[in-house]
Amino acid sequence: xxxxxxxxxxxxxEPIQQQTGxxxxxxxxxxxxVVIRWGDPIFSDAPExxxxxQSAEAQLRQFGYNNDHVGLFDLGRGEHLIVANHEYSSEPxxxxxxxxxxxxxxxxxxxxxxxxxxxxAVSGEWRGRRSRAxxxxxxxxxxxxxxxxxxxxxxxxxxxxxxxxxxxDAEGRTVLGTLNNCAGGLTPWxxxxxxxxxxNQYFANADAVADPTARERLSRYGATGGESxxxxxRFDARFDLALEPNEFNRxxxxxxxxxxxxxSTPKKRxxxxxxKHEAANVQIAADGRAVAYMGDxxxxxxxxxxxxxxxxxxGDVAHNATLLDNGTLYxxxxxxxxxxxxxxxxxxxxxxxxxxxxxxxxxxxSGNTSHVPGMTAQEVLIFTRQAGDAVGxxxxxxxxxxxxxxxxxxVYVALTNNTSRTAAQAEEPNPRAVNKxxxxxxxxxxxxxxxxxxxxWSIFLLCGDPEDPSTYFAGYDKSQVSxxxxxxxxxxxxxxxxxxxxxxxxxxxxxxxxxxxxxVEGRQRGEVRQxxxxxxxxxxxxxxxxxxxVLVAVQHPGEVDGxxxxxxxxxxxxxxxxxxxxSVVATYRADGKKIGHA
Ligand code: FEO
Ligand code: CA
Ligand code: CA
Ligand code: CA
Numbered sequence: 001x002x003x004x005x006x007x008x009x010x011x012x013x014e015p016i017q018q019q020t021g022x023x024x025x026x027x028x029x030x031x032x033x034v035v036i037r038w039g040d041p042i043f044s045d046a047p048e049x050x051x052x053x054q055s056a057e058a059q060l061r062q063f064g065y066n067n068d069h070v071g072l073f074d075l076g077r078g079e080h081l082i083v084a085n086h087e088y089s090s091e092p093x094x095x096x097x098x099x100x101x102x103x104x105x106x107x108x109x110x111x112x113x114x115x116x117x118x119x120x121a122v123s124g125e126w127r128g129r130r131s132r133a134x135x136x137x138x139x140x141x142x143x144x145x146x147x148x149x150x151x152x153x154x155x156x157x158x159x160x161x162x163x164x165x166x167x168x169d170a171e172g173r174t175v176l177g178t179l180n181n182c183a184g185g186l187t188p189w190x191x192x193x194x195x196x197x198x199x200n201q202y203f204a205n206a207d208a209v210a211d212p213t214a215r216e217r218l219s220r221y222g223a224t225g226g227e228s229x230x231x232x233x234r235f236d237a238r239f240d241l242a243l244e245p246n247e248f249n250r251x252x253x254x255x256x257x258x259x260x261x262x263x264s265t266p267k268k269r270x271x272x273x274x275x276k277h278e279a280a281n282v283q284i285a286a287d288g289r290a291v292a293y294m295g296d297x298x299x300x301x302x303x304x305x306x307x308x309x310x311x312x313x314x315g316d317v318a319h320n321a322t323l324l325d326n327g328t329l330y331x332x333x334x335x336x337x338x339x340x341x342x343x344x345x346x347x348x349x350x351x352x353x354x355x356x357x358x359x360x361x362x363x364x365x366s367g368n369t370s371h372v373p374g375m376t377a378q379e380v381l382i383f384t385r386q387a388g389d390a391v392g393x394x395x396x397x398x399x400x401x402x403x404x405x406x407x408x409x410x411v412y413v414a415l416t417n418n419t420s421r422t423a424a425q426a427e428e429p430n431p432r433a434v435n436k437x438x439x440x441x442x443x444x445x446x447x448x449x450x451x452x453x454x455x456x457w458s459i460f461l462l463c464g465d466p467e468d469p470s471t472y473f474a475g476y477d478k479s480q481v482s483x484x485x486x487x488x489x490x491x492x493x494x495x496x497x498x499x500x501x502x503x504x505x506x507x508x509x510x511x512x513x514x515x516x517x518x519x520v521e522g523r524q525r526g527e528v529r530q531x532x533x534x535x536x537x538x539x540x541x542x543x544x545x546x547x548x549x550v551l552v553a554v555q556h557p558g559e560v561d562g563x564x565x566x567x568x569x570x571x572x573x574x575x576x577x578x579x580x581x582x583s584v585v586a587t588y589r590a591d592g593k594k595i596g597h598a
Contacts, residue, residue, distance in 0.1 A: 006523075006524070007519075007524055007527065007529070008495065008497055008519035008522060008524040008527070009495045009596070009597065010493045010494070010495035010496075010497045010517065010545075010595065010596040010597070011495075011497055011517045011518075011519060011524070011527070011529055011596050012596050012597055012598040013027040013029075013030070013517075013529070013531060013595075013596050014027050014028050014029075015027070015482050015529040015530045015531070016514075016530050016531070016532065016533060017530070018482075018483055018505075018509065018511035018512075018514075018530070018533070019511060019512045019514070019533035020510070020511055020512060020536070021512075021535075021536065022535045022536045022558075022569075022570045022571060022572055023533075023535055023572070024532070024533070024534060024535055024554070024572065024573070024585060025532060025533040026531070026532050026587050027531060027532075029589060029590055029591065030587055030588065030589055030590060031131075031587070031588060031589075031590050032532075032585050032586065032587040032588075033131075033133040033134070033585065033586050033588075034573045034583045034584070034585055035082070035122060035133075035134045035135070035136070035551070035583070035584040035585060035586050036063050036082070036084075036120065036122070036136050036583060036584050037049070037063065037573065037574075037581040037582070037583040038062075038063055038064065038065050038066075038067075038114075038581045038582045038583065039051070039054070039058075039059075039062050039063065039581065040062060040063045040136060041061060041062050041136075041138060042061065042062065042063060042118065042120045042136055042138065042143045042145065043061045043138060043139055043143060044138045044139050045061060046058060046061030046062050047061075049062065049581075051094070051095075051096070051565070051579055052096055054094070054095070054110055055106065055110060056106065056109035056110045056112065056113040059110050059113035059114050060113045060145055060147060061145065062145075063084075063118055063120070063136075064084075064086030064113070064114045064115060064116055064117075064118055064145070064147070065086050065088070065089050065090065065094060065111075065114035065115070065582060066086055066087045066088050066089065066090065066114075066555050066556055066582045067084045067085070067086060067087075067118075067541065067542065067553035067554075067555060067582050067583070067584055068084075068085050068086070068087040068181060068182050068183060068541045068542060068553055068555055069083075069084065069085045069181065069182065069183045069184035069185075069194055069195075069279070069489075069541065069542045069553070070082060070083070070084050070541070070542030070543075070544055070551050070552070070553050070584055071083040071084075071184065071185075071186045071192050071542075071544065072544045072546070072551060073186070073190070073259065073260075075121065078123055078124050079121055079122070079123045079137065080121070080122050080123075080134065081119060081120070081121050081122075081142055081259055081260075082118075082119075082120050082121075082122050082134075082551075082584065083117070083118070083119050083184075083186075083192045083194075083257070083259050084117070084118050084120075084542065084553060084584060085116070085117050085118075085178075085181035085182075085184060085194045086114060086115050086116055086117065086118065086181070087115075087180055087181055087182055087197070087555065088115065088180055088198075088201075089111035089114045089115060089230070090556060090559055091103065091107060091111060091230065092563075092564040092565065093556075093558070093559055093563065093564060093565055093568065093579065093580070094110075094111070094114070094565065095107050095110075095565060096565050096566070097565075097566075098564070098565065100229075103230065103231055103234075105235055108230070108231070108232055108234075108235045109235075111230065111232075112147060112148035112149060112177070112232075113145075113147050113148070114147075115147060115148050115177070115178075115179060115180075116145065116146045116147035116148060116150065116177065116178055116181070117144075117145070117146040117147075117178065117181065117194060117257065117266075118144070118145055118146075119142055119143060119144040119257075119259045119262070120136050120137075120140070120143050120144075121136070121137040121140035121142055121143060122134040122135060122136055122137060123135060123137050131588075131592075132548050132549045132586060132588030132589075132592070133586060133588075134549075134586050141262065142259060142260065142262055143262075144259075144262045146178065146257075146266060147177065148176065148177035148178075148179065149176050149177060150176065150177060150178075150266075151174055151175075151176065151265055152174070152175045152176070152177065152178055152255065152265065152266050152267070152268050153173060153174060153175075153265045153266070153267050153268065154172065154173050154174070154175060154250065154253075154267075154268045154270055155267045155268065155269060155270065155325050156269050156270035156271035156272075156324070156325040156326075156381070157270060157271055157325075157365075157367050157368050157377055157378065157381060158270035158271075158274075158377075158378045158381040158382055159172065159173050159270055160172045160173055161378040161382065163246055163249050163378065163379075163382050164246060164249055164250055164382070165246055166238065166244055166246050166247050166250070167244065168238065172246075175250040175251075175268060176238075178194070178196060178251075178255050178266070178268075179196060179199045179202055179251050180196055180197045180198045180199050180201070180202070180251075181194045181195060181196060181197070181255070182195050182196075182197035182198075182277070182278050182279065182297070183195055183278050183279035183400070183401050183488075183489050183541070183542070184279050184280065185279055185280050185281040185282060185403075187256075187282045187290070187320075188282060188284060188290075188312060188314075189312060189314075189317065189320035189321075189323075190258075190260065190317075191256050191257060191258050191259070191320075191321075192256070192257045192258075192259050193254055193255070193256055193257075193279075193280040193281075193282070193292070194254075194255045194257065195254055195255075195277035195278055195279050195280060195294075196251050196252050196253050196254075196255065196268075196277055197276045197277055197278060197297060198222070198276055198297075199248075199251035199252050199276075200221050200222035200223045200248075200276075201222075201228065201229060201230075202228060202230065202232060202239055202251075203223050203228060203233075203239055203240075203241050203247070203248050204225075204226065204227050204228040204231075204232075204233040204239055204240050204241065204242075205226055205227075205233065205240050205241050205242040205243075206218045206219070206223040206224050206225060206241050207224070207225055207226055208226075208241065208242035209241055209242060209245060214245060217383050217386070218241065218248065220383070220385050220386055220389075221248070221252065221275075221276075221385065222276075222298075223241065223248060249274070249382050250268070252274040252275060252276065252277065253268035253269060253270060253272070253274055253277070254268070254269050254272040254277055254280045254292070254294070254324070255267065255268050255269070256269055256321075256324060258321070267324075269324040269325060270381050270382075271306065271324060271325050271326065271327055271329065271367075271381065272292060272294065272304075272306045272324060272329065273294075273304060273306070273329050273364070273365075273380075273381055273384035273387075274381060274382050274383070274384050275296040275298075275301065275302075275304075275384050275385050276296050276297050276298050276301070277294060277295075277296070277297075278294070278295045278296070278297040278399065278400045278401055278402075279294065279295065279400070279401045279402065279489070280292045280293070280294045280306075281293050281401070281402060281403050281404060283404040283406075283409065283411075283450045284312055284450070285307065285449055285450040285451035286447070286448075286449040286450075286451065287311060287451065288311030288312055288313075289307055289308045289309070289310065289311050289312070289327075289450075289451055290307075290308040290311075290312050290323045290324070290327075291305055291306065291307050291308075291404075291450035291451055292305065292306040292324065293305050293402035293403070293404060293411055294306070294402060295396075295398075295399030295400050295401065295402050295413065295414075296384075296385065296388075296399060297398050297399060297400050297416070298398060299397065299398055299418045299420050299421075300395035300396070300397075300418070300420070300421075301385065301388075301395065301396065301398070301399065302331050302332065302385070302388040302393045302394070302395070302396060302399065303331070303332040303393075303394070303396055303399045303402065303413060304329060304330060304331050304332070304384075304388075305329075305330050305332075305361060305450075306324070306327050306328070306329050306330070307327050307328050307330070307450075307451045308323040308324065308326060308327040309326040309327050309328075309367075310322070310323060310326065326367060327366070327367075328363050328364075328365070328366040329363075329364045329365050329366075329380070329381070329384070330361035330362060330363050330364060331361070331362050331364055331384075331387070331388045331391060331393040332359055332360075332361060332362070332393060332394060333359060333360050333362055333391075333392060333393055333394050334357060334358075334359040334394040334428075334429040334457055335357045335358055335359065335428075336350075336355070336356070336357040336427060336428020336429065337352065337356060337357040337358070337428070338350035338351060338352055338355075338357075338428055339351075340427070343355075343426050343427055343428055343431050344423060344426065345421075345422070345423030345424075345426035345431070345432060345433030345434075346432075346433070346470060347431055347432045347462055347469075347470030347471070347472070348469075348470070349472065350428070354458055354459070355428050355429070355431050355458065355459040355462075355472075356428070356456070356457060356458035356459070357428055357429070357456075357457060357458075358454065358455070358456055358457070359394075359443065359454065359455045359456070359457050360453060360454050360455075361452070361453050361454070361455070362391045362392075362393065364380050364384065364387045364388070364391065365377045365380040365381055365387070371391075372387045372390050372391060373390070374390070375387055375390065394427075394429060394430075395425075395430070396413075396415055396418075396429070396430060397415040397416070397417060397418035397421060397430045397432075397435045397438065397439065398415060398416045398417060398418055398438075399413055399414070399415055400414040400415070400416050400487070400488045400489065400503075401413075401414045401488065401489045401490040402414075402490075403490035403491065403492065403498070404450065405492055405496060405498070405520065406492055406496075407492070407496035407521075408448075408496065408520075408521065409444075409445065409448045409450065410442055410443065410444050410520070411442070411443040411444075411445070411455075412440055412441070412442055412443075412460065412490055412498055412520070413440065413441040413442075413443060414438070414440055414487040414488055414489070414490050414500065415430065415435075415438055415439050415440065415441060415487070416438045416486050416487060416488050416503060416504065417435050417436055417437065417438040417485075417486050417504060417508070418430070418435045419434050419435065419436055421433055421434065421435055422434075429441065429457065429459070431459070431462075432462065432470060436464075436485070436508050437462070437463040437464035437468075437471070437484075437485040437486065437508055437509075438463045438485065438486050438487050438504075439459055439460075439461055439462045439463055439487075440459070440460045440461040440463070440487050440490075440498075440500070441457055441458070441459055441460065442457065442458050442459070442460040442520070443455050443456070443457045444456045444457070459472065460474050460520070460526070461473055461474065461484070461487070461518075461526070461528070463484045463485050463486070463487060464483065464484075464485055464508075464509075465483045465485075465509060466478040466479070466481050466482075466483060473526040473527070473528055474520075474525050474526025475525075475526055476524070476525065476526030476527050476528075480527060481526070481527060481528040481529070482516060482528050482529055482530035483509055483511075483530075484500065484502060484505075484514070484516050484528050484530070485502060485504060485505045485508040485509045486502045486503050486504030486505060486508060486513075487500045487501075487502060488500075488501055488502055488503040488504075488539070488540075488541070489501040489503075489540075489541055489542060489543055490543075491543045491544060491545055492545070493517070493545040493546075493547075493595070493596070494546070494547060495596075496519075496520065496521060497517050497518065497519050497520070497545075497596075498517070498518050498519075498520050499515060499516065499517050499518075499531075499543050499545050499550075500515070500516045500517075500518065500528075501513070501514070501515045501516075501539075501540035501541060501542075501543045501552065502514055502515075502516075502539075502540055503539045503540070503541075506536075506537070506560075511533070512533045512534055512535065512536060512538070513533070513534050513538060513539050513540045514530050514531075514532060514533040514534065514540055515530075515531045515532045515533075515540050515543055515550070515552055516528050516529060516530050516531060517529050517531055517545075517596065531550065531587075532550070532552065532587055534552070534554045534557065535554065535557045535558070535570050535572035535573075535580070536557070536558060536560075536569055536570050536572075537556065537557055537558040537559050537560045537563065537569045537570050537580075538554045538555060538556060538557035538558070538559075538570070538572070538580075538582075539554075539555040539556055540552055540553075540554070540555075541553040541554075541555045542584070545595065546595070547594040547595055548588060548594070548595070549586045549587060549588040549595065550586070550587040550588070550595060551584060551585070551586055551587075552584070552585055552587070553582070553583075553584050553585075554572070554573075554582060554583050554584075554585060555582050556582060557570045557572050557573075557580040557581070557582060557583075558570025558571075558572070558579075558580035559580075565579055568580050573585075
């Protein structure tokens with residue numbers, strides 16, 4: 001390996017090897033520390049975590065399960081605000097003696113409380129000057145739990161639609177809960193966007209819906225069959241599609257939360273469309289308008305952006321709170337510049353040496369005006385996938401996080417994998433058949449303006465073991481890069497390096513999921529370096545990279561087929577014979593210096 005001095009600033013750490021053990025692994029010279037675990041109190045009246053006697057009442061005052069997105073706001077004086085979402089509950093891992101056929105009311109209510117969002121202040125002051133460890137500040141005035149019974153407001157052009165009205169909410173504007181929040185993003189105006197993803201799994205009895213249009217809409221969003229896996233419909237009829245068909249339409253949105261107002265009602269922003277939202281990341285366009293980039297994480301689904309009508313005004317909280325309610329939603333169509341005959345599904349580069357081409361943003365809906373023949377504006381917003389189908393959007397390999405570089409404006413798209421794509425379906429933007437390892441796309445808006453109608457794109461990484469000839473690391477020397485598979489969440493550091501967390505390395509490379517840094521500019525462009533690895537069975541989520549520390553969420557540690565509370569694969573982070581606990585972890589330099597500096 002070459003001297004660390006040749007590596008981009010911010011990435012001058014010694015890359016770690018691929019890992020398989022039940023440990024959280026960091027580079028030499030780095031330390032790590034758990035910030036908060038599932039069940040840790042965020043209020044002093046919460047009981048200490050006791051998995052043998054967990055209750056909904058306790059869980060509502062404690063950090064939830066399966067943390068995914070993590071956001072960090074600096075509060076000054078060594079304090080920070082962490083926002084984290086709790087994507088889903090894993091009942092067999094959470095509860096002793098869990099019977100999946102007969103969950104108890106107490107278990108279901110605890111799972112409702114374990115879903116949702118947490119806002120919690122953290123501080124490093126108790127650990128001394130050098131340490132970058134962080135601990136929760138109990139009872140901080142901004143601490144907050146939002147869960148499956150919390151009120152959320154539907155806003156924007158589809159709010160109040162007949163398709164969003166239920167027997168509990170005749171107005172179609174107030175939803176209880178947010179479900180399956182995956183990644184997210186922080187806005188320039190200081191709010192938190194969090195993304196409702198695989199919400200279909202909570203709803204039962206799609207089979208009992210007779211109307212063919214309704215059935216088609218349900219099935220396009222993955223709602224099929226009878227009983228749901230968690231059987232929540234036995235305890236709350238709103239999860240039964242036969243009884244409450246529109247409740248389903250009230251999930252699948254981007255949620256905006258003002259973490260600085262603990263009394264605020266979070267908003268489900270209908271103008272950003274409804275699909276299996278992975279995340280939303282905002283960039284400000286040349287004329288000041290807010291542009292949110294978004295992916296729909298499903299095989300053969302689409303890449304989107306929303307452009308606000310009005311410009312962002314720094315410091316105007318009330319005005320900025322309206323930006324995501326008024327604007328135009330676009331879906332991407334990508335065209336390759338090499339002959340189709342050169343794209344055979346093997347991942348071999350075409351004659352011009354690059355998978356690249358041009359793209360257009362196809363407008364779907366602007367406020368109350370639909371651009372899709374045969375669909376109303378509200379239908380486009382609520383059944384956005386069908387709108388994408390109708391306009392011929394490009395079917396992608398599971399678009400996950402879509403992250404603009406704050407330095408260059410180039411946009412990076414994590415396409416995690418798609419093993420269903422056949423050789424006949426390979427095309428330049430998704431050039432691999434049976435795409436097991438995923439890829440990362442780079443997109444440059446026309447005129448480097450985020451509001452542009454067209455863009456250029458190229459493939460930045462074709463992931464996998466670098467010894468696999470179908471991999472590509474932006475042309476960088478493949479003998480000098482770390483293996484990487486299933487890119488999921490993306491983040492930038494202050495030096496313009498892209499950080500990539502993975503979800504799926506155990507099933508593809510046979511190693512634990514991990515976090516990588518890679519330069520996107522300069523001579524080191526494409527030099528992927530593995531920074532950390534999470535314990536067995538876990539997924540690496542929510543990366544936040546500052547000069548002081550790297551935060552990640554370890555989601556579902558030890559969760560593999562057949563694992564349960566009684567037979568956990570992992571004992572992380574508490575060790576011994578303990579059950580695993582999803583947790584947020586801070587990694588930092590032992591010598592107190594900056595992350596990734598020599
Ligand atoms: Fe929840 Fe797309 O990962
Ligand atoms: Ca090409
Ligand atoms: Ca994800
Ligand atoms: Ca991200």
